[in-house]
Amino acid sequence: MMDWTDRHCRVFHRLMTRHARLYTEMLTTGAILRGDRARLLGFDTIEHPVALQLGGSDPRDLAACARIGEDFGYDEINLNVGCPSDRVKDGRFGACLMAEPEIVAQGVRAMKRAVGIPVTVKCRLGIDDQDPEIALDALARGVVDAGADALIVHARKAWLNGLSPKENRDIPPLDYDRVYRLKAAMPDVPIIINGGIADLAEARQHLLHVDGVMLGRAAYQEPWRLLGADPELFGEAAPHAAMKDVFAAMTPYIEDELARGTRLHSITRHFVGAFHGVPGARAFRRHLAENGVKPGAGVNVLRDAIALVEDRAVAPIAA
Numbered sequence: 001m002m003d004w005t006d007r008h009c010r011v012f013h014r015l016m017t018r019h020a021r022l023y024t025e026m027l028t029t030g031a032i033l034r035g036d037r038a039r040l041l042g043f044d045t046i047e048h049p050v051a052l053q054l055g056g057s058d059p060r061d062l063a064a065c066a067r068i069g070e071d072f073g074y075d076e077i078n079l080n081v082g083c084p085s086d087r088v089k090d091g092r093f094g095a096c097l098m099a100e101p102e103i104v105a106q107g108v109r110a111m112k113r114a115v116g117i118p119v120t121v122k123c124r125l126g127i128d129d130q131d132p133e134i135a136l137d138a139l140a141r142g143v144v145d146a147g148a149d150a151l152i153v154h155a156r157k158a159w160l161n162g163l164s165p166k167e168n169r170d171i172p173p174l175d176y177d178r179v180y181r182l183k184a185a186m187p188d189v190p191i192i193i194n195g196g197i198a199d200l201a202e203a204r205q206h207l208l209h210v211d212g213v214m215l216g217r218a219a220y221q222e223p224w225r226l227l228g229a230d231p232e233l234f235g236e237a238a239p240h241a242a243m244k245d246v247f248a249a250m251t252p253y254i255e256d257e258l259a260r261g262t263r264l265h266s267i268t269r270h271f272v273g274a275f276h277g278v279p280g281a282r283a284f285r286r287h288l289a290e291n292g293v294k295p296g297a298g299v300n301v302l303r304d305a306i307a308l309v310e311d312r313a314v315a316p317i318a319a
């Protein structure tokens, strides 16, 4: 998620679930082709399985970036056809491509030719005055014919005229049934549902109808829920019993990053929602906010913040 997630966040999330697939924020083809690739695309091997999400529409650029992503070691290339921001609309990628399914299909075909890893698409139900019954089918059929390995559908339209990107994540109504109908019409295609899914109990309900569930804001804002993902969805124990154990496992990574010049706050900013309903959660947040940003802040700031929390006795509750 742009401006929210990054590689540090993915390491944190991976320490809570071995099986959930992690996605990068959208990276435009222009940034990858002309920018600092090591900074944009570098990641820690612990993050696997991890998908690289691309924003773009030129098939040659998409193919080149997919190949670069595969060479970096990503497990999947995902094309963004859902982001509604103006900047993205002007660059002709993101949600506006819902109106140009043939361009999206060409991009997918080019990426499939370029790489051996799965290529997937994340889209909306439609945009503006499109009829979602027609628009979603057209997009889905086009990309599946072009070789897409799975579709992730954010179960609401994007309104490109008049709503901000933030409003476009809440105001157009959710229509999960439309995604279920897509799955019924394309039973052989893996369909992953996204949008407004608050917890793992809701995720389980969706899994009765579709193949997968993507959590955006719930995963980021309430990361403690991820400790329930492996036991509740994948039938396996969580990698760590409690959030304090997650932080203990993360400490060597943080120390390495600090030694490389990363600032503590750029890692600990992802921990704001780590503790839920335990005494000391607020003191933890305050300690990190006040001290994590100080120049030269070290891992002791995190240790001191954790010491303010009584987390041990609390079993991870996910739903």
Ligand SMILES: Cc1cc2nc3c(=O)[nH]c(=O)nc-3n(C[C@H](O)[C@H](O)[C@H](O)COP(=O)(O)O)c2cc1C
Binding pocket: 001, 002, 003, 004, 024, 025, 026, 053, 080, 082, 083, 122, 154, 169, 194, 195, 196, 197, 214, 215, 216, 217, 218
């Ligand atoms: C701050 C922010 C940044 C986002 N950036 C991306 C992005 O880079 N790529 C993408 O596919 N979706 C992005 N999204 C949308 C989410 O992936 C997701 O589709 C949307 O928030 C609905 O799902 P949720 O209710 O589980 O959050 C972003 C959402 C937020 C809140």
